[in-house]
Amino acid sequence: MQAVGVMAPGQSTMIPRVLIGVAVALTLLIVVAPLVYIFSRAFAEGWQVYAANLMHPATVHAIWLTSVVALIVVPLNIAFGIAAAWAVARFRFWGRGLLVTAIEIPFSISPIIAGICYLLLYGRQGILGPWLQANDLQVMFALPGIVLVTMFVTAPFVAREVLPLMQAQGSEQEEAAVTLGASGWQIFTRVTLPNIRWALLYGAVLCTARAVGEFGGVSVVSGNIRGQTNTLPLHVELLFNDLNATGAFAAASVLTLLALVVLVVKTVLETRRGV
Amino acid sequence: MISISSMTKSFGPTAVLRGIDLNIEAGELVALLGPSGSGKTTLLKIIAGLEWPDAGGLVVDGKNWLALSAQQRRIGFVFQHYALFPHMTVRDNIAFGLSVRPRAERPGKSVIAAKVDDLLGLLQIAHLADRFPGQLSGGQRQRVALGRALAIEPAVLLLDEPFGALDAAIRRDLRRWLREVHQKTGSTTLFVTHDQEEAFELADRVVVMGEGRIEQIGSADQIHDRPASPFVARFMGAVVELPVTLRAGRAEAAGLDARAVERRAMADGPARLFLRPDAIALEADPASPWRLTHKASNGAMIRATLQQDGGLEIPVDLPRHSAPDLSLGSAYRLRPLTGAVFSFDAAPQADAARPLPILKEKRL
Numbered sequence: 001m002q003a004v005g006v007m008a009p010g011q012s013t014m015i016p017r018v019l020i021g022v023a024v025a026l027t028l029l030i031v032v033a034p035l036v037y038i039f040s041r042a043f044a045e046g047w048q049v050y051a052a053n054l055m056h057p058a059t060v061h062a063i064w065l066t067s068v069v070a071l072i073v074v075p076l077n078i079a080f081g082i083a084a085a086w087a088v089a090r091f092r093f094w095g096r097g098l099l100v101t102a103i104e105i106p107f108s109i110s111p112i113i114a115g116i117c118y119l120l121l122y123g124r125q126g127i128l129g130p131w132l133q134a135n136d137l138q139v140m141f142a143l144p145g146i147v148l149v150t151m152f153v154t155a156p157f158v159a160r161e162v163l164p165l166m167q168a169q170g171s172e173q174e175e176a177a178v179t180l181g182a183s184g185w186q187i188f189t190r191v192t193l194p195n196i197r198w199a200l201l202y203g204a205v206l207c208t209a210r211a212v213g214e215f216g217g218v219s220v221v222s223g224n225i226r227g228q229t230n231t232l233p234l235h236v237e238l239l240f241n242d243l244n245a246t247g248a249f250a251a252a253s254v255l256t257l258l259a260l261v262v263l264v265v266k267t268v269l270e271t272r273r274g275v
Numbered sequence: 276m277i278s279i280s281s282m283t284k285s286f287g288p289t290a291v292l293r294g295i296d297l298n299i300e301a302g303e304l305v306a307l308l309g310p311s312g313s314g315k316t317t318l319l320k321i322i323a324g325l326e327w328p329d330a331g332g333l334v335v336d337g338k339n340w341l342a343l344s345a346q347q348r349r350i351g352f353v354f355q356h357y358a359l360f361p362h363m364t365v366r367d368n369i370a371f372g373l374s375v376r377p378r379a380e381r382p383g384k385s386v387i388a389a390k391v392d393d394l395l396g397l398l399q400i401a402h403l404a405d406r407f408p409g410q411l412s413g414g415q416r417q418r419v420a421l422g423r424a425l426a427i428e429p430a431v432l433l434l435d436e437p438f439g440a441l442d443a444a445i446r447r448d449l450r451r452w453l454r455e456v457h458q459k460t461g462s463t464t465l466f467v468t469h470d471q472e473e474a475f476e477l478a479d480r481v482v483v484m485g486e487g488r489i490e491q492i493g494s495a496d497q498i499h500d501r502p503a504s505p506f507v508a509r510f511m512g513a514v515v516e517l518p519v520t521l522r523a524g525r526a527e528a529a530g531l532d533a534r535a536v537e538r539r540a541m542a543d544g545p546a547r548l549f550l551r552p553d554a555i556a557l558e559a560d561p562a563s564p565w566r567l568t569h570k571a572s573n574g575a576m577i578r579a580t581l582q583q584d585g586g587l588e589i590p591v592d593l594p595r596h597s598a599p600d601l602s603l604g605s606a607y608r609l610r611p612l613t614g615a616v617f618s619f620d621a622a623p624q625a626d627a628a629r630p631l632p633i634l635k636e637k638r639l
C-alpha cells in the first residue's frame with residue numbers, strides 16, 4: 001500500500017499520526033463506548049435480572065410487535081422497490097422523473113412529520129377519521145398506523161439500491177430472453193431477479209434495520225399503549241421514563257444485538273455484491 | 276422468406292426508418308451495411324419484435340409477423356454486446372431458449388442436454404461449457420451468444436454488429452467461422468455491420484443503408500463499381516469529388532483524363548465525378564491545373580495532395596513501388612481508373628450526410 005496524499009520524503013509523520021489518533025479516539029468515544037455501556041448496564045444486576053427483564057410480558061410483547069411490523073413492512077417494501085425500480089429503469093412515461101424524486105422523499109422528511117401527517121389524515125379528528133370510524137376501522141394507535149408510518153420511512157431503501165443497478169445493466173438481457181421465447185414472469189424470475197439479488201438483499205437488510213429501529217414517526221401514531229402498541233424502541237423509552245434503567249438497557253441490548261447482526265450481514269453482502 | 280415493405284419508424288421527432296423495402300430469400304446470408312445511426316439496429320429490432328414500426332409490412336414465410344409477439348416469432352438475435360446471462364453457465368445460457376418453453380412443448384432434460392452438446396461442438400466451445408460469461412474472452416462470448424440464439428432453431432437469425440467489439444485477428448477468424456455455421460445450419464441470416472470488408476466478405480448480398488433508407492442492394496462488385504448514389508460512392512471510399520462537364524456521357528474537366536470511367540446515359544451538362552483516392556493515376560502534364568503540393572509515404576503507399584488553381588485540394592494514394600517520380604510543385608493530369616458520375620440533384624437527402632469512408636481511414 002502506498003500512502004494516499006502528497007508527502008515529501010523526510011517530512012514529519014506527526015500529522016497522519018495525530019489524525020489517526022483523533023479518528024480512533026472519536027470512534028471509541030462516540031460509537032464503541034455507548035455500545036459497551038449498553039451491555040454493561042443491561043447485565044449490571046446479573047444474568048438473572050437481565051433474563052427476567054427480557055421475559056417481562058410488556059417487553060416480550062414489544063419484541064413481538066416490532067417483529068410483526070418488520071415482517072409486514074419489509075416484504076411490502078421489497079415488492080414496492082422492485083416495481084418502482086423496474087418502472088423507472090425500463091419504461092419512459094409521464095411523471096417518471098417525479099416518481100424518482102418521490103421515492104426519495106422519506107429520506108428528506110423528518111419521521112415525526114410523517115407521523116403527524118398520518119395522524120391528521122387517519123386520526124379521530126383527521127380527514128378520513130369519520131369515515132374510518134363509521135366503518136369501525138382503527139388505524140391510529142393500532143398496528144395499521146405503525147405499519148403505515150414504518151413503510152413510509154423505509155420506502156426508499158430497496159428501490160434506491162436496485163434502481164441504479166437496473167439502469168446500469170440496461171434491458172438487453174431481458175430483450176434477449178424475449179427473443180428466446182421467455183414469458184414475462186420467466187424473464188423476471190430467471191433473468192431480472194438473479195441480476196439484482198445482492199442489491200435487493202442489501203436493500204432489504206437496511207430496510208429491516210430501519211423498520212425495527214424507527215422511533216420518531218411511530219411514537220406519534222402508536223399511542224404508546226403498554227403491551228398493545230408499544231414497539232421495542234418505544235418500550236426502551238418507556239422503561240427509561242419509569243426509571244427502570246436496567247430494564248431499559250436490557251431491551252436496548254436486543255436492538256443493539258440486532259444492529260450488530262445487520263452490520264455483519266451488510267458487510268458480507270457488500271463483498272458479495274462486488275463479485 | 277422475409278418481406279419488408281414501406282416500413283417507417285420514428286422516435287419522437289427523429290425519423291429513423293424512412294420507407295424500407297427489402298426481400299430476403301430463405302437461407303440467404305445478407306449484410307446490412309451503413310454508418311452508425313443509419314437505423315440498422317432499429318430495423319433488426321423490428322424484425323425481432325423488440326420494436327414496432329409506425330407503418331409498413333413484415334411478412335415472413337407468408338405470415339404477418341407484425342401480428343405476432345417477439346416470443347412467437349422464433350428469432351435468433353445476437354446482440355452487439357452479447358447480452359449473455361451472467362449468472363448462468365455457458366451450458367445454461369445456451370439451453371435457456373429451450374428450457375423456457377411451455378411444459379407441453381419443452382423437450383426433456385436429456386434432449387436439451389444433447390442439443391446443447393451438439394451446439395457446443397459446432398461452435399467449438401465444448402471445453403467452456405461450465406464457465407460463466409465473466410470468465411470468457413470477447414470472441415468466446417460471441418460464440419456462446421450465437422449458440423444461445425441457434426438453440427431454438429430460429430426461423431431467422433439476426434446479428435447486430437456481431438464482431439464489432441473484437442480485435443481484427445479474431446474478427447477475421449469468426450467471420451470465416453460464421454460462414455461455416457451458416458452453411459451448416461442454412462438459416463436465413465441478416466447481419467448488421469458498419470465495416471464494408473466484413474459485409475462483402477461474408478454476405479451473398481449487401482444492403483447499404485443511409486439515413487433510414489436503403490441506398491443500394493447488390494454484390495460487392497456491383498456496389499464497388501456502380502454505386503447507386505453519391506452517398507454510397509462516398510461510403511465506399513470515393514471521397515474525391517470533382518465538378519465536371521458531361522459530354523456524350525463522358526466526364527470532362529481541365530487536367531482530367533476520364534476515359535477509363537464508364538460512360539453514363541445522362542444529359543450533357545454540369546455533373547459530379549466521385550473517385551477513390553487509390554484509383555487515380557497521375558501523369559506529368561504541364562498544361563494541367565493540378566499541382567502536387569504535398570507527399571508522404573506510409574511505406575506501402577504514397578499519399579499525395581494535389582491542388583487546383585481554384586483552391587480545390589484532393590488526396591491521391593499511389594503504390595510506392597510503381598508510382599512515378601513525383602516532384603513537388605509540378606503539374607499532373609488525373610487519370611482515374613474507375614469513378615462514378617452523378618448529376619448535381621441526385622439524392623439530395625442522402626447527400627446531406629457525409630459518411631466517413633471507413634475502409635480508407637482504417638487502411639492508413
Ligand SMILES: Nc1ncnc2c1ncn2[C@@H]1O[C@H](COP(=O)(O)OP(=O)(O)O)[C@@H](O)[C@H]1O
Binds near residue numbers: 286312314315
Ligand atoms: N429507443 C430509442 N429512442 C430514441 N431514439 C432512438 C432509439 N433507438 C434508436 N434511436 C435513434 O435512432 C437512430 C438510429 O439508431 P440505430 O438503429 O441504433 O442505428 P445504427 O444501428 O445504424 O447505428 C439514432 O439516431 C438513434 O439515436
Ligand SMILES: [Mg+2]
Binds near residue numbers: 315317435
Ligand atoms: Mg446499431
